[in-house]
Amino acid sequence: MKVCHPWRSVTLNHKRHIQFLKSFPWLLLTAGEEEDQRYFFIPSENRACRLNLPEARGCHCWGSPNGWLVTLGFDQQFHLLNPLTRKRLPLPPLSTFKDRNFTASKPGTNRMFCVRKASVFTDDENPQFLVVYLIIGEFQKCAFARPGDTTWTVVGKSDLLIDVINFNGKLYAVKNGGHIRVCDDPNGPHPTLIHFAALPDVVMGTERFYLVELGGELHLVVRTSDRTQTDIPPYEFHHYVKTSYFEVFKLDLSTLKWDELETLGDYALFVGSNTTFALKASHYPDQCKAGCIYFTDDYDEAYGKLVGDDMGIYNLEADTFELLYKGDDILSRFSPPVWITPKPF
Known part of the structure; x- marks a missing residue:
């Protein structure tokens, strides 16, 4: 394994816990x-x-802004895992969850390809x-559960x-390629999505999309990619796709009209296969780049090739990219890098 930075172990104690109370995402x-x-x-x-985290060994992981990782192991078990406290x-x-593509004879295949995205939400x-x-x-499909539930509830x-x-x-x-849907009562006995709003007129429908709350309003992030050449042989590489630019639109919930943002102002966005979330850069002085989108690779690769390379920091107003992290340790056949905001609870 090649890395670009020296690895340092983190020992957690009470003082460390205080330090992480308002931590920038990892x-x-x-x-x-x-x-x-x-x-x-x-x-x-x-x-x-590096953290000692045997609970995540061999697991496909998805991150969140509230301190939790969603993990899926070869044993087909899902958990919420706090990487600081190791609470699970x-x-x-x-x-x-019944699906004809899942087979108990190939647990590794299930783990890699069955979940496109996992998001964790909490109540402030x-x-x-x-x-x-x-x-x-x-x-x-969308399915949801809370810790302690015995089955996943599938949204209609x-x-x-x-x-x-x-x-x-x-x-x-x-x-995918369609529109915005809503379920007014996700806690009801039969949660079902219905049509809510069309996509912005300028959006083709073939891009990747992310929904995020920004300043108390609902926004759509649009990620457009181009196919590009690579020096790594195609068999070993994951795909020929690189992000070319992002667009961000705000939805007026009363008129269902979209307004495109030219800048994110004080906010920064974090997108990928993790929970999509936003932070105020001013809350993290000298740490967070305002007006930028921090993105990781979430291209849907169906054949188990390497994933993880398409990542960086995009300035929405300037339409420029900046390197986030580079190293062989971002490539994987299991799961790409994901964002998590560490919290010591």
Whole structure:
């Protein structure tokens, strides 16, 4: 394994816990996937560290802004895992979601390809409330569960989704090549998505989409990619796709009209296969780049080739890219790097 920064172990104690109460997001790297230690890059300090985390050994992981990783192991078990405290909460196993593409004879294949995205949402007034949304299966359906549930609840009419968000007590979803859908009562007995709004007129529908709350309003992030050449042989490389630019649109919930943003102002966005989230850069002085989108590779590769290379920092107003992290330890056949904001609870 080649790395670009010296690895340093993090020893957690009470003083460390205080330090992480308002931490800038970390990047969980793919290095150490099959080891008891997992490796993290801390952009605000331009350094990497390692944590003893045997609970994540061999797991496909998805990050979140609220301190939790969603993990899926070869045993087909989902968990919520706090990488600082190593606290782990059980979620329903993969076997409770029925899909004809899943086969118990190939658990590794299930782990790599069954979940397109996992998002974790909580209640600001009740941090103990947690709900995990998956985009899962052959038809990219939405399923959700809370810690301790025995089965995943499948949301009706949720085929071909790309991203979901729990916003103002409602579930919003963006459909592949389609439109925005909403479920007014995701806690009801039969949660079902219905049509809510069309995509912005200038959007083709073939891009990648992310839903995010920004300043108390619902926004759509559009990621456009181009096919490019690479020096790495195609068989070993993941794909020929590189992000070319982003667009961000705000939805007026009363008129259902979209307004394109020319700048993010004080905000920074974090997108990838993790929960999509925004931060105020002024809350992280000298750490966070305002007006930028921090992105990781989430291209849907169906053949188990390497993923992880398409990542960086994009300035929306200037239309410029900046290197985020580079090293062989971002490439994986299991899961690409993901964002997580560490919290010591």
